[in-house]
Amino acid sequence: MDIKTKIAGLKLKNPTILASGILGVSRSSLQNVVKNGAGACVIKSISLEERAGHKAPNMITFEAGMMNAVGYSNPGVEEAKKEFTKLKELDAPIIASIIGKDENEFAQMAEKLLPGEFSAVEVVLSCPHTPGYGTMAGQNSPENTEKITRAVRKKTKLPIFIKISPDSNPIGEVAKAAEAGGADGITAVNTMGPGMIIDIQTGQPILHFKVGGVSGPALRPIAVRCIYDIYKAVKIPIIGCGGVTYGSDALQMLMAGARAVEIGTGIYYRGSDIFHKVNKEISEFMTQKKYVGLNDIIGLTHKLEE
Amino acid sequence: MDIKTKIAGLKLKNPTILASGILGVSRSSLQNVVKNGAGACVIKSISLEERAGHKAPNMITFEAGMMNAVGYSNPGVEEAKKEFTKLKELDAPIIASIIGKDENEFAQMAEKLLPGEFSAVEVVLSCPHTPGYGTMAGQNSPENTEKITRAVRKKTKLPIFIKISPDSNPIGEVAKAAEAGGADGITAVNTMGPGMIIDIQTGQPILHFKVGGVSGPALRPIAVRCIYDIYKAVKIPIIGCGGVTYGSDALQMLMAGARAVEIGTGIYYRGSDIFHKVNKEISEFMTQKKYVGLNDIIGLTHKLEE
Amino acid sequence: MENALGKIEQPISLPIVEIVEETATVKTFFFKKEFDSQPGQFVIMWIPRVDEKPFSVSYDDHGRLGLSIANVGPFTKNLFNKKVGDLVGLRGPYGSWFKLKNNFKRILLVGGGYGVAPLAFLAQRAVKQKITVDFCNGARTKSLLLFKKRLTDYKVNLHISTDDGSDGIKGTVIDATNDCLGKNTYDAVYICGPELMEKKIIDLCAEKNLECRVSIERYMKCGFGICGQCCLDGSGERMCLEGPVVSGKYALKHKEFGAYHRGKSGRKEYYK
Amino acid sequence: MENALGKIEQPISLPIVEIVEETATVKTFFFKKEFDSQPGQFVIMWIPRVDEKPFSVSYDDHGRLGLSIANVGPFTKNLFNKKVGDLVGLRGPYGSWFKLKNNFKRILLVGGGYGVAPLAFLAQRAVKQKITVDFCNGARTKSLLLFKKRLTDYKVNLHISTDDGSDGIKGTVIDATNDCLGKNTYDAVYICGPELMEKKIIDLCAEKNLECRVSIERYMKCGFGICGQCCLDGSGERMCLEGPVVSGKYALKHKEFGAYHRGKSGRKEYYK
Ligand SMILES: Cc1cc2nc3c(=O)[nH]c(=O)nc-3n(C[C@H](O)[C@H](O)[C@H](O)COP(=O)(O)OP(=O)(O)OC[C@H]3O[C@@H](n4cnc5c(N)ncnc54)[C@H](O)[C@@H]3O)c2cc1C
Ligand SMILES: Cc1cc2nc3c(=O)[nH]c(=O)nc-3n(C[C@H](O)[C@H](O)[C@H](O)COP(=O)(O)OP(=O)(O)OC[C@H]3O[C@@H](n4cnc5c(N)ncnc54)[C@H](O)[C@@H]3O)c2cc1C
């Protein structure tokens, strides 16, 4: 069964993409993920300067998903340039992920990191647990979204995906702002919340940052609704993200309008070969329903409304 | 173990309260819930006119919780007056729940429904899936929250609890607005999202309204964080709500600053006697930790920061 | 689908594999899927973008589920226009059921309207258990009579009554029931039909203090005990979970039974 | 805590039940809880509002878990100030472990620094299995020597080396290992200590093509295979999941091994 897909000119042999911040710290780990079936990979988000991130605990799981407050630990753009080389030799497109405190930092990041190696860039405006970045800095407002997108657009010809927050309200407006700023696609969504889990024995929040973004199954129905709303709002393609654990989750996102899906927390539940597994589940479904390609199901839920 | 609590003058023999819209349609069902251990009950929300609500499916569950789009079905205030009589004969305080399209409707509801029977009123500004009400009507903005609270305050001397949305941003501002408007407490929180679940066999959203509010375990960490934030923002007491399934969930909310917790979806997982079960689990924990009363743990997480 | 958080209540979309016209107003819709339900339990059917409604199981064997449905309003009208192969969603089974004790020798089943469906399912189980079954099956007229052939095949003692005498005795299912109660002794009586008829039969059994079980239909939304739409005044218990099948004694304890039920908004609707 | 969504990775707060001063720099902290871990596996310890760090299991029997910890920085310093009864959080066990084959007759264990801890745990298991154990235990000086008494109690052949000759032979654990490898034949060699020392021992084993297993410590955050902080350059595999215990061959395949490791930000830090 052919399950290849195309997003903003990017050709993927299958619709599964490694989400940013899961594995993706080194070239080798990307290579290992590609070996496990990913159609593309997004690297861990990179900032201008090195960041240690929050102290640990940085991640915990609970009965409905996962929570994290990593705080954008990364070696900074110079180290990243040394780390991410010969990416074109890998069997799948590698997408950069950049963060910044304002449009200027984002612009510098695009200038410094992107040339040469990467196939596209994800611009992250949506982390809910890092002061100075994402939703904590209001980067998810339509105004800031458009401003930052424009700044990055000026510095690169690569496809730009704006990664937005499920807590953007109304999310369609944020997507429109990204489109207006020159984005080639939307990644929906980043973690939600933040949430808090307290250890009742000590009364202490478990995450060192106290709160963290919620990912995994708890996020999935919200992510599917975000994709559905964004599909109605903009023409540029959507990459779904949030709680994809099984093929059926990915299929829901495709039907809601996504052209591909990112997978992060799912690796915890099903191992790094989750990409192979989800692709197999998608193929089996397509065969059973006699679909010939993903275009038969991308946006299907909307087509049924016509 | 004594686990009684007090909120805005309301004396509860235990901190578990039936959440609005779960059971609570009739006096008999309230009586049955009280028999099952609830320290108090909130009735299903009532509007001026009868409402059929959305078509079914109105509720579905998924691996991380529940989604609903009931759409405020209720017989209207006149029928409700006939239904909810002799409430003082019940073994626990009964809290009214009112909804309206604007402050005038809320004021009329307070005037018509409250006199005589009820011990307090919950004013709901936070339903994410009913056009004209809650977040779909912007009732969760600080301005509207204060306006509506004021209007209800003028019409009743009963304790007023403003039920807010986890998607209010920043939630502390909304709580402050309620406090400024004369609220006696905050109920945090209503369902989040909305979310969407698509049946991949047909490509159709399962809920008839397509989207619905997410409750249950998926919501719990978000609810705990909301309670934590609200506790920092206001002086009036907080009733926690969202994903309480076990005693440990209730304890997390108490430590985050709630004085009592509402339970809805938990009934699905543990039966209508979940109130007895959660109370037992709380008592056992208090005994093990040698606490003498809930005041030892209410707000504990904040006290540890001093 | 099961997980630690409990059963996942989502409709499973299934194609209709067969449609049988039973009477002028009732069709049976068959699906290929094992539900292992019990007689008296119900499933909830979803027609996307139309609605979702509860229906008792009429057949459930060899991985085939059959629902016998009367065309009474918007949802059922839409369903009656569906063809074999069309997809509808099903979830369940839900609720309590008609139980048979091992020592039962002879039982009486009293059905009216589509209430005959779950009782036919029960009759099939009872006969398998070598219990003698008397079945009072009433309808307004012959053309509305449900499952005459099916019940004959099961070899139950069929007591047919029609208001116009077009089949069986001329009269109501109450008269037929009276006859049976006069002639024979029963270990238990099982009742499913219009609520006022159910009430009358329970009263008859009460006089003879005969154990009887009855199915109480209330407005259902969730089917899993959350929405409270199906709670009975009195106990406040949920007919989707503690019911729909209850004892006659239990039913009579509720002033609501035979008097009124609640509609979609929760407003009371009185029986005439 | 288990559920269908998988193990729930949250620290369990436990009181410290005993603290033993092993050397000038190492203390063992005991907890009452069954972790049924294997030698070489690790747990992650949480000190609220301080940090969370990984530590190999040193003892795990009769429902008692022991962690032997060197005071090297902020977290361990904070821990060293804790008293019996204080609560810390623990989660795990995580990772691969030192396996013993049933047909093993004699094995060599080579430990340096706190690396002696997991190997002592392994020695205990091996002796139970009637395997002859040679244990090369090296330290800079006598006062830093870990588990001399514990290993003697286990009745292993203890080969002590100190740089200053204050105990055992004067020299490094490499010298002691060379001796053993010269004198005896082993079914396998198990190595845990400073990475440069580990590398040298693996090279020795390689010359004699002796099967050996080594524990590779990398910076860990999640411990359950999500964050990618612990991935080795080359295979890109996770030392919290596919490791920390790997074969010597596997270790040598990775140019990173013995050369550098990554810090908290992911930046490379080279070994001197
Ligand atoms: C436990 C149970 C078992 C049932 N078994 C059968 C069966 O085997 N065969 C059959 O034909 N019908 C059965 N019904 C009734 C069936 O649910 C209704 O006929 C159907 O919902 C009618 O929907 P409609 O839109 O076609 O008609 P409407 O005009 O919407 O309703 C017609 C009648 O059905 C009742 N009804 C409507 N919606 C519901 C609901 N959600 N829950 C309960 N009652 C409702 C109304 O009170 C009204 O009296 C059962 C009902 C219950 C509660
Ligand atoms: C699998 C494994 C098993 C270990 N077993 C033991 C043991 O049994 N006994 C023991 O004393 N130590 C053990 N360690 C090392 C222990 O984790 C560090 O000593 C501890 O984290 C130091 O923290 P600190 O704040 O006190 O010192 P820091 O100054 O923060 O760090 C000192 C050194 O510890 C390393 N380190 C710091 N944080 C981490 C981390 N999160 N993950 C891995 N390394 C880190 C640093 O690279 C640095 O070299 C183990 C590490 C790993 C990965």
Ligand SMILES: Cc1cc2nc3c(=O)[nH]c(=O)nc-3n(C[C@H](O)[C@H](O)[C@H](O)COP(=O)(O)O)c2cc1C
């Ligand atoms: C441990 C962890 C670290 C993450 N780090 C980043 C990051 O650096 N940049 C980013 O854009 N998203 C980051 N995310 C968010 C994920 O990319 C993804 O948007 C989110 O987890 C939802 O998808 P999932 O449910 O499949 O994990 C992180 C998520 C997790 C769990």
Ligand SMILES: Cc1cc2nc3c(=O)[nH]c(=O)nc-3n(C[C@H](O)[C@H](O)[C@H](O)COP(=O)(O)O)c2cc1C
């Ligand atoms: C089926 C259902 C119906 C609900 N109806 C109402 C309602 O009428 N009014 C209201 O304020 N909240 C309503 N809610 C929200 C709950 O009161 C509660 O705030 C939410 O479900 C989170 O708590 P829980 O996770 O314990 O269910 C409803 C929730 C559910 C699941």
Ligand code: FES
């Ligand atoms: S139908 Fe919802 S509780 Fe019975």
Ligand code: FES
């Ligand atoms: S520590 Fe996170 S992947 Fe290994």
